[in-house]
Amino acid sequence: MDQNFNNKKPDISADKEVVDTSRRKFLRNTGIATGGVVGGAVLGGLLANPFKSHEPATTMATEHPEPINYAESLTFFRRQKDFDALSAATEVIYPEDANGPGAIALGVPYFIDKQLASPWGSNADDYRKPPFKNGQTPLTRGDIFLQGVRKLNEISENEHEVLFKDLEEDKQFAVLERFMKGEVEMNLVISAEFFALLKSSTLAGCYADPLYGGNKDMAGWKMKEYPGSQMSYIDMIEADEFILIEPRSVGGHKH
């Protein structure tokens, strides 16, 4: 019983990706996504079939045909290259595999971007008075991430003439390992500290409540067979067998 999730839904967000891509292409071709004027009935007729046939046509006509996730936009990072290196690094740390989605499909890069734009990213709750000594860094978490992801690209370009995102996976792994061991020269911070922050933030993005933008569709929890925010386990606490419970988000309690 405990393997049910994975058997039923081998790869939740990979499936979704396929649907989304083809839907986007379809919409682009029909001009709908770019603002072409199409009557509600026509649009409903066009869309109902290829996708969810059980959805009434009127629903598709009155709502946006493909809900754009406006939250998947950059709030902290400015340069696309930086964000791409971050995304690739999170995926190396937590790759897509037979268990399910990797960090990118779970929304981890956007999760980290938002966290870095929050008070946490600027260490607003931390003690910041100088002097910084004995290896303590004066940099904020945001500073460390920016410098770190640029260093990922710099090393890849210097040694392999491609950006970090375009490096083969084993080489990406090897580069991250050097950061982890503190072997990469960084300014005012040791590379092991950047790596530790990257790894902990990646795992937080995989497994935090989806309300923060990661752990998309609670797929991180499903892989871990973690039930999320339940209100009570009193009825099963003494059970002998493992009990798989459909996960629930904090936000799920409103619905």
Place this chain on the structure above:
Amino acid sequence: MVTKLPKVDVVTTGVGWTGGIVAAELTKAGYKVVGLERGEDRTIEDYLHGHDELKYNQRKELMQKLTKDTITWRNTMDQDAVPVRDEEAFVVGTGVGGGGAHWGAQTYRYFPYDFEIKSKTIERYGESKIPKDMLIQDWGLSYDEIEPYYSKFEQMAGVSGEEDPLAGPRSIPYPTPPMKKNRPMRLFHEAAEKLGYHPYVVPAGTVSEVYTNPDGETLNACQYCSFCGNYGCEYGAKADPVVTVVPTAKKTGNFELRTNCLVTRVLYDGDKATGVLYKDTRTGEEFEQPAEIVAMTSYVFNNIRLLLLSGIGEPYDPKTGKGIIGKNYVDHHTIMGATGFFDEKFNLYAGTGALGSAFTDYCADNFDHSDVDFIHGGQIEIHIMGNEPIANNPVPAGTPAFGKEFKEKSLHYSNRTLSVVSQRAFMPWKNHYLDLDPAYTDDNGDPLIRVTFDYTDQDCNLNEFLADKCAGVLKEMGAEIIDKHPMPEHFGGRFTFQHDSGGAIMGSSPENSAVNNYLQMWDVDNLFVCGASAFPHFGPTNPTPTTAALTYRATEGMIEYLKNGGGQLVKTGKETQNV
């Protein structure tokens, strides 16, 4: 410009467990109490949307922000200390309820041996058993003397438990039955019994059934929802000042709670504490609150810092051994043992901050120490607190730290990993102490408190001894792979669950202690320093019940003091009370 306010009977510096207990007991006795709390006001309504690991467990929503104030630490006296900058490494509660809001609510008593550790050690093993710089001493009261106050705390908090057959005698049973046993606990009990130990279900302030305490406050039944330690309980099922002593104090009409009020000095005229100076943290406005009694009810670090900043008592000097304030500081953040990786899957997502089982066969002086190179010992225990997914990604030693294999193994073992650990007693040493940091200050320009602490041979030998026992239990429980936790060479400055003690220790005379066994300062009759700051050493387990028991005793002393119009409650040199 300081505004001087009308005098009250008692003022407390903080409203957590100790401040709440002082407020409840003194207001019930008819005295006017003002509670000054630097943080916000709270009720259990604040916890309704609280099942959020990132916010509460990772980012420490309920804890003191370090922006304005932190501690510094170092291992040895020849080093420069550095501040703890990141909340992730420093947990101290703030807001009404304090540490009592975020605690996991494990509620052990210390052992008769703890309270008379020096005489009992010498009696059984001779003076030579105690290393030269180990500063253990008897506490100035016996287990039998503190026992009624332990019971009083347990009755107030509704503690759920079963008797540890190897612990000190109890005058009354626990007020509520023990927590339910889950499968890992059952495996632990079976294994421990087979190995000849005496397992018991640990006492918990996550209350097993609806309970109304002697003050008329009702605690609800714990739901085992897992969002417990580092969280507040939305059910009101975890003993918390906010659902117990604070409402008790409020309903007397004698308690005034003032939040966002940071006490910056105890005012001292060379004889008595005349009151406190505090600041409204929002406006910066300063107030003087005069009081007949000042009850210092902040956490260990702040109790000691306020004493030092206020020029009360003689600061401890490790070079000469003179002075008392800051002496016998002990950190208790090193809980280790072994982790077992199993084939079987467990429901590890379900638990409470206090759900677990333990045995104390290797604790206190429950076994013969003649052939071991340490004193005291530790409790061996298993806890199922509800493994949260960000914090728990267990992999056997040798697994890569990230990537495919890490993901595969961490997912596989998420519900297949059990740790058996030892909570150990920590001893005080000559060179471990608290003082004011010479370099770092808070926002007011006041020096931070500085910790000097490291591990000793006693700690390492004891850990090695107990880690083997932990591994032995895991083996008997059926673990396929067992990784023992290696003891780090040095203390690493992680203060992650509010287990510190000492600095204003209790004892039998002003020669060996700062406070008497009512937590009344020897030098300053109307100043009571409540908290684990009074422990001469850190007992094996969580400090709250002992802290609370001592505070209950202190409130009796305060009432006596107010009735009699002042005076020392304990005659110098006498170990027992004279009230």
